[in-house]
Amino acid sequence: MSELQPVRGTHDLLPDEMRRYRRVAETARRAAECFGFQEMATPIFEFSEVFKRTLGDTSDIVTKEMYTFTDRGGETITLRPEGTASVARALISGGLAQHLPLKYFYSGPMFRYERPQKGRMRQFHQTGIELLGVKEPLGDVEVIATGAEFLRRIGAWDRSQLEINTLGDNESRQNYRKVLVDYLSGHREKLSEDSVSRLERNPLRILDSKDHGDQAIVANAPVYTDYLNETSRDFFGKVKAGLDALGIKYVVNPRLVRGLDYYSHTCFEVTCEELGAQKTILAGGRYDGLIPMMGGPETPGVGWASGIERCAMLLQETPEARAPIALVPMGERAEAAALKIAGALRQLDFAVDLGFSGNMKSRMKRANKIAAKVAVILGDNELDQNVATVKNLMSGEQSAIGLDSLADALESYR
Secondary structure: OOOOOOOOOOOOOOHHHHHHHHHHHHHHHHHHHHOOOEEOOOOOEEEOHHHHHHHOOOOHHHHHHOOEEEOOOOOEEEEOOOOHHHHHHHHHHOOHHHHOOEEEEEEEEEEOOOOOEOOEOOEEEEEEEEEEOOOOHHHHHHHHHHHHHHHHHOOOHHHOEEEEEEOOOHHHHHHHHHHHHHHHHOOHHHOOHHHHHHHHHOHHHHHHOOOHHHHHHHOOOOOHHHHOOHHHHHHHHHHHHHHHHHOOOOEEOOOOOOOOOOOEEEEEEEEOHHHOOOOEEEEEEEOOOHHHHOOOOOOOEEEEEEEHHHHHHOOOOOOOOOOOEEEEEOOHHHHHHHHHHHHHHHHOOOOEEEOOOOOHHHHHHHHHHOOOOEEEEEOHHHHHOOEEEEEEOOOOOEEEEEHHHHHHHOHHHO
16 A cells, blocks of 8 residues: 555645744735725635636636536536635625625635646635725725735735736727737747637737747737727826825836736736745736626626735744643642643633643653643642642743632733
8 A cells, every 4th residue: 555645736734834824814814804804705616617707718727727526416516726706706696796895805725736836736725805896996006005014914025026017998908909919910820729729719818828939929019008098097097196105116017917808907916036936926906897707797896816825935934833831730630630720721711731641751841842831730739738830941940829829820821
């Protein structure tokens, strides 16, 4: 029998790494709350149509990366590769359009079948926000500001760069699409097979191509922003003015795009060069066409998603584990008393580690191993006097404390 291993592209979150994960996720949630976003969660799998309809039949995610299977009822199910489509589906199926505007925060696992490497896994985790029902540029500014505040709180903002661009409205998109198709058609024989298939159906997807030959062609393609109408230019100008007013630094990258048709106006990415090839730590944009595409009402939307694993790599230190109180009972009588004492302390929100077996030396060794700062020692002598011996494991000082006042004496170790 072969040795059991985790599935390729997945990994265990053991305590040290889990604390980094929790720091990122909890920081994102708290930052989002400061901007009025409320936490919600969607199922980790959906009917496949949710993603096929929104991500497009020509996208790499749909054609190469989705984990799709047929369940016992014959339904085609997909593990979610991203969060926005699921949130949009929740708005439609839950009849939530009457409650607009809505501000949602989410966090959880996503799944894509791709080549595992540093910062890219097959099961990965994201936090994200979605602002639904706001068509004004101020919505884009607020969403970007939320991301900036989150990254500032984890110490990554000053080491990163925000790039923004505009995709304009539908009229601008159609103007650019025609120019882009004319340009790419002149290089058709040099395009990759995937890009040739996208040339007629969704040419903007070619701008996202990872093929080096395609990238060389795209580098000289017409620039999107040269084909914006006045309405689109005004919208983007207000977004930039809002970011300037908040002191949020950015770089306009005219090559930054989103290939799917439901995106419009603002798109943005935050990158950190410290991470190498997988350097994008937060990305998003406006998707006014998404919910109508899914069969819902006309509903503007804008949001972002951030990779927890990548952000965790940027934490400058691993958060410390909560130091427990080591409860050290010696003898059966003390063990019975220790159970009650541990229960009472835990109800007061103390972290308590109860030694299960061993002599005094081995139990104290465990107390040091779990990084306890204080040990509460119970034996027959202590119980006869209705006290416990409280030992500070950092200074070595110890004293007898009455059991009735034990919680008060331990307050500084809570």
